Amino acid sequence: MPEAAAPAPTVDPAFRADVKRGLAQPEPAVPARWLYDTRGSELFDAITRLDEYYPTRTETAIMRDNAAAIAAAAGKGGALIEFGAGSVTKTPLMLDALEPDHYVPIDISGDYLRASAAELQQDHPDLAIDPIEADFTKPFDLPDEIAGLERIGFFPGSTIGNFVPRSAADLLRTFRDILRDGSKLLIGMDRIKDLDRLRAAYDDRDGVTAAFNKNLLTRMQRELGAELDPDAFVHEARWNEMLGRIEMHLVAVRDTAIALDGERFAFARGDSIHTENSHKYGPRGARCLLLAGGWTPTHEWTDPAGDFAFILAEAQPNRFAP
Numbered sequence: 197m198p199e200a201a202a203p204a205p206t207v208d209p210a211f212r213a214d215v216k217r218g219l220a221q222p223e224p225a226v227p228a229r230w231l232y233d234t235r236g237s238e239l240f241d242a243i244t245r246l247d248e249y250y251p252t253r254t255e256t257a258i259m260r261d262n263a264a265a266i267a268a269a270a271g272k273g274g275a276l277i278e279f280g281a282g283s284v285t286k287t288p289l290m291l292d293a294l295e296p297d298h299y300v301p302i303d304i305s306g307d308y309l310r311a312s313a314a315e316l317q318q319d320h321p322d323l324a325i326d327p328i329e330a331d332f333t334k335p336f337d338l339p340d341e342i343a344g345l346e347r348i349g350f351f352p353g354s355t356i357g358n359f360v361p362r363s364a365a366d367l368l369r370t371f372r373d374i375l376r377d378g379s380k381l382l383i384g385m386d387r388i389k390d391l392d393r394l395r396a397a398y399d400d401r402d403g404v405t406a407a408f409n410k411n412l413l414t415r416m417q418r419e420l421g422a423e424l425d426p427d428a429f430v431h432e433a434r435w436n437e438m439l440g441r442i443e444m445h446l447v448a449v450r451d452t453a454i455a456l457d458g459e460r461f462a463f464a465r466g467d468s469i470h471t472e473n474s475h476k477y478g479p480r481g482a483r484c485l486l487l488a489g490g491w492t493p494t495h496e497w498t499d500p501a502g503d504f505a506f507i508l509a510e511a512q513p514n515r516f517a518p
Contacts, residue, residue: 207419210331212457215416218469219454219461225470226412228358229304229331233415237308239408244353246404248396251354254504255384256286259352262497262506263293269495269508270380273297274346277375279332279355281309286352290382291320298324298342302332333367338374347379354386354504357441357475361485364475368489372511381491381509388476389503391435398433398442398474406431409444409471420456428452432468440481444472482507490514 211230218226232240244252259266272295278287281301291299299316303309306329313327330336349371356364371381398405409431416422429446436443445468454461463469477485482505483493491509498505 212420215420215422216456216459219456220459223470224461224463224468228472229333230415231408231412231471232303232305233411234305234308236408236411236415237303237305239404239411242404243400243408246400246402248400250393250397251384251386251504252286254499255352255354255506256289258497258499258504258506259286259289259293263289265495266290266382266497266506266508267293267295270294270348270382271346274348275300275338275342276348276350277338277342278302278350278352279371280304280351280353281312281327287316287350288319290350291316291323294348296323296348298326298339298345300326300328300338300342302328302330302336304329304331333363333370335370335374347375349375349379349381349383351381352384352506354384354474356383356485357386357477358473359475360473361475361488364485365488368486368491372490375511377511377513379511381486381511383486383507383509385477385482385505385507386474387482387503387505388440388478394435394442394476395433398444399431403431405433405444409446412469412471413446416454416456423455425452428463429469439475440477441473441475443470444474445470477505479505 214227218224243249274296275298276290276294276296277300279302281303301309301313309327309329313325317325326339359367410426413424413426413429417424428448428450430449432445432447434443447468448463448465450465452463486493486509490511492512493507493509495508496505
């Protein structure tokens with residue numbers, strides 16, 4: 197008997213909708229969260245280990261060097277809820293420092309999340325771990341088991357920088373609603389620095405970031421059945437001075453088109469698909485963003501060069517007046 201055909205991949209309908217809507221915009225763009233399928237998550241994990249990519253090792257050093265102070269300020273026990281957990285690279289540092297009773301990692305890439313959580317469980321056999329596959333930009337339910345526990349949100353890696361300030365404030369308010377009044381949030385924020393260092397961090401000489409960006413095109417082919425030529429696009433990292441951010445683009449090197457569901461999206465040479473932002477914040481800007489999102493900064497730790505900030509904030513009750 198002939199072998200049965202492999203089942204078609206399960207496609208999130210939101211992915212198809214976002215791609216079609218994004219490609220139809222006057223300035224084509226696809227939300228950055230769709231960069232993170234299993235392959236994308238693996239590539240990003242590789243990016244964090246590159247010499248050029250300073251954020252991960254800098255933030256890790258801040259957490260390691262200040263673990264006791266972070267634990268004293270944030271408190272021990274309770275539930276640690278990590279938004280966008282992915283490979284849980286930095287999580288062991290916080291687990292060792294905070295000694296939570298429960299750990300809830302949340303990520304949109306379910307397979308990668310579950311594999312990472314299983315690996316973490318082997319190293320922490322007595323810790324209750326409940327991974328949740330979810331888009332953390334939208335409301336979702338936390339496990340009933342943590343109902344009576346103090347909650348600490350964990351959002352490292354300067355992922356907040358991927359969101360434009362308006363959306364970043366909305367996301368922080370969503371976190372507050374999920375975690376509730378009295379909870380705390382540990383968040384990483386990258387700072388503005390030498391532009392050559394910034395560009396190199398998002399366009400490494402080994403091409404790992406380029407592969408990460410172009411994986412979006414491969415995913416569109418595989419999951420959505422899009423007709424396109426990945427070689428017609430190249431990765432480009434740009435600094436936008438006015439908006440204080442690095443932008444990632446897929447730039448057409450020749451006239452080309454992407455066909456999807458009977459629609460054709462044309463790209464002239466030099467046109468691009470905007471795939472990701474990474475906003476950089478000064479100290480005051482970071483604190484104002486947290487306040488706009490309903491979080492009051494209480495403590496801040498940085499590296500000696502001031503390249504990166506790790507901030508503790510609290511969801512204090514809303515005040516009637518100043």
